[in-house]
Amino acid sequence: MECFDRTDDFYVNVIRKISILPITQANTEIKPLIKESSSDPLKRSWLEQRMYVNQLKIERDEKNELDSIRHVDSLSSQLSSILGLEEMEAHVYLNLLRIGPISASALAKEIDVERTKTYRTIEKLLNQNIVSTTFSKPKLCVATKPEEVLKMILQRKEDDLKLLKDTREDVVKKIKEMIPSNRLNSMPTFHIVQGRTNIYSNISELIENSTDDVYIVTTLKDISRMYHTSIPEKIKICEKNGGQVLLLTELNDENLLPFVKRFGATETRVGKVSSKGRMIVGKNKQMIMSDATAKDNENSGMESDFAFSTNSNEMVNNIHTLCNLLWNNSKPLTMSIKNKKLK
Numbered sequence: 196m197e198c199f200d201r202t203d204d205f206y207v208n209v210i211r212k213i214s215i216l217p218i219t220q221a222n223t224e225i226k227p228l229i230k231e232s233s234s235d236p237l238k239r240s241w242l243e244q245r246m247y248v249n250q251l252k253i254e255r256d257e258k259n260e261l262d263s264i265r266h267v268d269s270l271s272s273q274l275s276s277i278l279g280l281e282e283m284e285a286h287v288y289l290n291l292l293r294i295g296p297i298s299a300s301a302l303a304k305e306i307d308v309e310r311t312k313t314y315r316t317i318e319k320l321l322n323q324n325i326v327s328t329t330f331s332k333p334k335l336c337v338a339t340k341p342e343e344v345l346k347m348i349l350q351r352k353e354d355d356l357k358l359l360k361d362t363r364e365d366v367v368k369k370i371k372e373m374i375p376s377n378r379l380n381s382m383p384t385f386h387i388v389q390g391r392t393n394i395y396s397n398i399s400e401l402i403e404n405s406t407d408d409v410y411i412v413t414t415l416k417d418i419s420r421m422y423h424t425s426i427p428e429k430i431k432i433c434e435k436n437g438g439q440v441l442l443l444t445e446l447n448d449e450n451l452l453p454f455v456k457r458f459g460a461t462e463t464r465v466g467k468v469s470s471k472g473r474m475i476v477g478k479n480k481q482m483i484m485s486d487a488t489a490k491d492n493e494n495s496g497m498e499s500d501f502a503f504s505t506n507s508n509e510m511v512n513n514i515h516t517l518c519n520l521l522w523n524n525s526k527p528l529t530m531s532i533k534n535k536k537l538k
Contacts, residue, residue, distance in 0.1 A: 205238060209245075218249045225249075278348050280325075283308075287316045288325055291338035298333040383507035388483070391500040395424045397483055398475050402429040405438045405477040410518035411460065412443045413473035419454040427459045434461060443518070443525055444468065455528065466525025473502070476514045481506045484514070 209228065216224065225246045232238040275285040290306050291297070297305070303313035317336055320326035325344050329335040339347075388394050398421070402409055413421075421427075430440045442460035445468040446452075455463060476482040485502045505511070 209242070218252050222246050222249050222253075278344070279352075281316075281319075283312070283316050284320055284325075287313065288320060288338055288344075291326060291336055292341070296329065296335040296337050298335055300333070302336060383505065383509075385503065385505035385507065388502040388504055389500075391420070394483065394485070394500060394502045395421060395426060397502070397504055399425050399429045401475060401477050401481050401483065402426065402433045402438075402440060405433050405480060406436045407438050407478040407480070408515075409433060409438060409440045409475065409477045410443065410515065410522065411440060411473075411475050412468060412518055412521060413475075414468070414471055415444055415447065415452075415455065417473055418442070418444060418458055422454045422458055427457075430459050430461070441518075441522060443522055463528040464522060464525040465528055466521060468521070474514060474518060476511060476518055478511075478515055479508065480511065482511045482514045 209225075225242050229239055229242045229246070232242060270289055271282050271286040274280065274289065275282045278285065280288070286306070287302070287308075290302065294302070294305060299314055299317050300310055302317075303310040306313070317326060321328065324347060325339050327337050327339065329337065388397055398411075433440055439461035442455070442458065442463040443466060444455065444463070446465045470486075472485045474482070474484050481504065483502050483504045485500065
């Protein structure tokens with residue numbers, strides 16, 4: 196708490212003057228006053244203390260600003276994939292949320308992006324109602340609230356999905372009419388799937404279309420991520436179609452057990468899984484493999500996650516046999532938990 200004579204006009208006038216100024220400007224005003232107060236140690240000490248406190252505030256604000264910028268940079272790639280935006284669009288939108296209303300030219304300078312590129316990006320965001328502008332001169336760009344953006348994009352995706360569902364049968368019928376069946380490829384194929392979202396989408400489709408055993412051999416961390424996708428719902432569909440999903444994992448983190456239990460696999464077993472990758476295989480159908488599941492860093496892991504997918508009967512059956520062997524050498528989940536408690 197500051198100690199000074201509140202009846203002294205010097206202190207009162209200084210406080211009135213600097214209280215309405217930005218901190219940096221306040222310190223600029225204090226500097227000459229320190230020189231003028233060299234004959235009064237008490238006033239000089241008080242002014243130096245005020246300047247020191249202001250400097251601490253400046254450093255704290257700069258640190259908070261840098262942390263905020265770093266968060267924006269790390270969020271940009273993640274948000275772009277979620278919202279279906281280009282990374283620059285997500286970058287501009289997040290910075291508008293961080294900074295508040297600002298002109299396009301000032302924003303370009305603030306985020307160190309070429310002005311014409313910033314203008315083009317803002318124009319795209321305006322067309323999507325993710326950003327709006329004021330009537331003032333110069334115009335200020337204002338970011339739409341995140342909850343409103345998510346609601347709006349979700350509605351667009353739902354509309355697109357409805358259109359796809361309504362037209363898919365007609366589209367498939369037209370393709371079959373135009374392209375003779377003898378031209379369709381029945382040879383074994385493979386493809387590389389990039390990005391965790393795409394991999395999980397492929398896994399969902401494999402499970403949904405299966406009427407037989409599907410093995411999932413993966414890490415607890417991967418299961419916790421799958422839990423937040425459509426995969427648990429697809430397991431129910433698989434079971435209704437006469438199939439079953441057999442989940443095998445290694446119990447190395449009991450904090451993730453709730454995800455395993457709620458995941459909804461037909462049966463879960465725990466065993467020694469030497470690989471940190473994932474194997475998903477549907478009997479006589481398809482397999483999806485990754486050499487290692489995504490890194491713990493969510494931002495880099497999402498797009499650096501790759502998987503190999505094939506419908507080759509020989510490869511699928513070989514991996515299915517391997518999974519079956521691992522399954523037979525593992526223990527039911529409940530038994531594994533009891534054994535751990537006894538140790």
